[in-house]
Every structure is written in structure tokens, then in C-alpha cells.
Amino acid sequence: MTKRELEITANEIRKGIISSVHSAKAGHPGGSLSAADIFTYLYFEEMNVDPKNPKKSDRDRFVLSKGHTAPGLYATLAEKGFFPKEDLLTLRHIGSYLQGHPDMKHIPGVDMSSGSLGQGISAAVGMALSAKLSNDNYRVYTLLGDGEIQEGQVWEAAMFAGHRKLDNLVVIVDNNGLQIDGPIDEVCSPYPIGEKFKAFNFHVIELEDGNDFDQIKAAFDEAKSVKGMPVAIVAHTVKGKGVSFMENAVGWHGKAPNDEEYAIAMEDLKKAGEALCQK
Numbered sequence: 001m002t003k004r005e006l007e008i009t010a011n012e013i014r015k016g017i018i019s020s021v022h023s024a025k026a027g028h029p030g031g032s033l034s035a036a037d038i039f040t041y042l043y044f045e046e047m048n049v050d051p052k053n054p055k056k057s058d059r060d061r062f063v064l065s066k067g068h069t070a071p072g073l074y075a076t077l078a079e080k081g082f083f084p085k086e087d088l089l090t091l092r093h094i095g096s097y098l099q100g101h102p103d104m105k106h107i108p109g110v111d112m113s114s115g116s117l118g119q120g121i122s123a124a125v126g127m128a129l130s131a132k133l134s135n136d137n138y139r140v141y142t143l144l145g146d147g148e149i150q151e152g153q154v155w156e157a158a159m160f161a162g163h164r165k166l167d168n169l170v171v172i173v174d175n176n177g178l179q180i181d182g183p184i185d186e187v188c189s190p191y192p193i194g195e196k197f198k199a200f201n202f203h204v205i206e207l208e209d210g211n212d213f214d215q216i217k218a219a220f221d222e223a224k225s226v227k228g229m230p231v232a233i234v235a236h237t238v239k240g241k242g243v244s245f246m247e248n249a250v251g252w253h254g255k256a257p258n259d260e261e262y263a264i265a266m267e268d269l270k271k272a273g274e275a276l277c278q279k
Helices: 003-024 029-034 036-046 067-080 085-090 120-133 152-163 184-188 193-199 213-225 259-277
Strands: 061-064 140-145 169-175 203-207 231-236
Touching: 003 029, 003 036, 003 067, 003 085, 003 213, 003 259, 029 036, 029 067, 036 067, 036 140, 036 213, 061 067, 061 120, 067 085, 120 140, 120 152, 120 169, 152 169, 152 193, 169 193, 193 203, 193 231, 203 213, 213 231
Parallel strands: 061 140, 140 169, 169 231, 203 231
Antiparallel strands: none
């Protein structure tokens, strides 16, 4: 895909995020929107996955460690063709397979159930180790929140991954600077994030703008070239990216837009899409 095609796809994914959270009257739009460009690049450029064969043995694996941003993952999977886009509107509804957090038993394309913060990276490390032990060549990617890395289990997993030289593992930290209670550096600062991963023998890539596809591509290309150690990409992003009143607003961490807010958000994304199509 060209950069413009990726941007158009990410914009469609953002529409899916807003539509599903509005329909559910619950969910987490802020961190889903900040990670939408990373989701897009992973599923449309980086990872070896096949919507027609979601369980193929040689597929790359993805674990959404910050499982509450399931609306972002679901919108991406739907855009990729793992399930119908109209199903996004059933998010969190009784009887829907699209639960509030990812469920590997019922959702095509989900490799690991997640939601208990801190635990997804451990599962991803286990998958990467399994590939090494079995001489399989798939790669494992996991997306963490910057508030999530306040969990101690994250660093136990990092210590193990660095010790075992799991160079088939890419840890991405969505560093949007905000968590449910406020700015991460005020709640319980994890900074400097990159230095911490380096201390656990990771190759660290600081992504200045984690919403820019040129920079995202460069980061993942560099990650693929690294041998003998796992990679951590610290991506500086904008929480609520793409929706004017949600950007950098902590209140939109876990709140659904009402009808009026939904209309404004969708108009923002419609205009963004039109501008991209005119590029």
C-alpha cells in the first residue's frame, strides 16, 4: 500500500472505532484512535496474516496487551476482512461475539484473549519462545499502553525476552501520555521508557510520531533487521487522534460519544477522508 492508501485505511478504521463505541454506549475510544495507524500498518503491511485462513500455522501473531482498546483491533480486523464490518455495531451487545475485550475463542483473527493489563506481553513472549523451540519463523507483535507498563509483570516478561534473545518479538508501546486517571507522568511515571527496555537487553526504537506512516514503516523495517535481541518500539502518539474534541483529552479514555458527539466525530473523519482522497 502507498502512504495515502494506508492513511485512507486508518481513517476508515477510525470510523469503525467511533461507530462501534457509540453503538455500544461504552468502550475505549481514546487509545483505540491513538493506535489506529499502528494497527493499520501491522495488518495491511507488516504481518503475514490471511483473513480466509485465520489459524494458518505460519501466520504472524499479534497480542493486544492493552485489551480495552479492542474497538481499534476489531475495526482493523473487519477492515481487513476477518468478519463483516456491520458486526462492529454489535460491540458489547448481549449475544455478540465482539466482547468488550478480545476473545480468541470466538473472534476470527484474535490470537490471544486479553484485558487484564500487563499479561498480554507475557503471552506474546511465550509465543515467541515457542516459535524458537519449534524452529518456526513467524514473528510475534504485542501492543502495550504506556499506563499499562506500570504493571510489574511487564518487566518480568521483558527480562525473560531479553535473556532468551527473542529476536522474533516486537513490543510496541503506545505512548500517548494519558491513562484513565490522568497524565502517566503524574500518576506513576514509567519514564524513561526506552532506557528501561534497553536495560532488559532490547533493541529500542523511539518513534517520534507514531501516527506518521513514513516513521512507522522505518521503525518496523529496522525491527526486522535486528538479530539476537527483541525489539521495543516506543511510539509517541496522540490520544484520540483524528477526532477534534477527543485529541489529548483524558476524559475520552473510556467513554462513548452521545449522538451529538458521534455526529461531530464522524464529520471530522468524513472531512479527513475527503481530504486524503483529493491528495
